[in-house]
Amino acid sequence: MITIHLPIHVYFDGKVFLSPDNIELLKKIQTTGSLNAAAKEISVSYQNAWTIIDQINKAAPQPMVIKQRGGSGGGGALISDYGKLILKEYEAIEKEVLKFTSQLNTEINI
């Protein structure tokens, strides 16, 4: 069976900063409140998780994740207010895209 998929890519000034490759980490940081737990849930190393976050923060219009050094957990990460705004909008977009894709897949004729 042939199906169409439309992975959402969010660009700022011509450069992608959110995609299916990195959005899951942000969502997991938001739900777990811990970078370590988030990294584990998507099966990347703690170091790789930092790298992904650095890339997002650099490419986004404003930092989406705030690093917290120290503490009993050895430092952590919080979604910034701006990040929360973007994640909320992303979710709304995701819903529209899924609806559109599912309609598109009923129409394809191949």
Add this chain to the structure above:
Amino acid sequence: MITIHLPIHVYFDGKVFLSPDNIELLKKIQTTGSLNAAAKEISVSYQNAWTIIDQINKAAPQPMVIKQRGGSGGGGALISDYGKLILKEYEAIEKEVLKFTSQLNTEINI
């Protein structure tokens, strides 16, 4: 400025066989009628172009490209009837997706 992009991925039985990464080669084969010319136009080597085509043919429900051995040009490639059908449908989908994306981009609020 933040913009959303929705690159089209076409799957058959859970495996992608068309994406922005390989669709251009097929389109160029169709317009130039030559694998060599098509490869040059998208700046990949002739050998890489064959590899891309082999991957598409293997993953698609039916071969999209027919290889032609020999001849003055050292062999070539033709889009199969099935490939033409898929490319036509892809173009129709592309138009719908571009329209939807452009509407989506007027609505985003971030």
